[in-house]
Amino acid sequence: MDGRPRARFQGAVVPDEDPFGADTAAGAAENAALFAYERTFGIRQVDACTWAHPGVGLEYVDNGGYAGVLDGARSAVTATGRAGVFGYLDGPVTFEDNSPLVAESHGYAGRPREGFTSLLDAPVGDGPAGARP
Structure with a gap:
């Protein structure tokens, strides 16, 4: 303009x-x-399709992260996410789980490296909370 x-x-x-x-x-x-x-x-x-690794600002999943099915997993919007692009969300984000017979959501959650800005936080398995999908 x-x-x-x-x-x-x-x-x-x-x-x-x-x-x-x-x-x-x-x-x-x-x-x-x-x-x-x-x-x-x-x-x-x-x-659209990547995995947790240093090239995208995350640690590998074997360093406190997770790789696998995310059906029904809940993640929380971070303060940065709420202040920015996810400002319209007012609660947790739950991954789709339409059928217990089918794995619908798969992904990677890795611990952030220095300089990485997380918009969603999710506890993973028995590991520490705060790994990021």
Whole structure:
């Protein structure tokens, strides 16, 4: 508007944390362009399918995390989440569990590394509370 650059999206949904394959020159250039766009306009990136590992700001699940079925698991919105993108939520987020015969939700919850901002917290198995999905 008025000749000022503006974003036309609220977020970018990509297949994983390296959507274009940084191991090629073309992929690295595409990633750089996407990441610059996200930074410039404050656009969040949603990785549709990834796992808990340092590349996404989390510890591996064998360091106090969880990997497996999440059917019926409850997570709580953090203060940061409530103050931002999840401000409309007023209680816990429960993962879908429509049938006890089918595993509908699967995921990874890892302990955050320094600099990681969690929007949801969930206790995992017998491990410590605070691992993040």
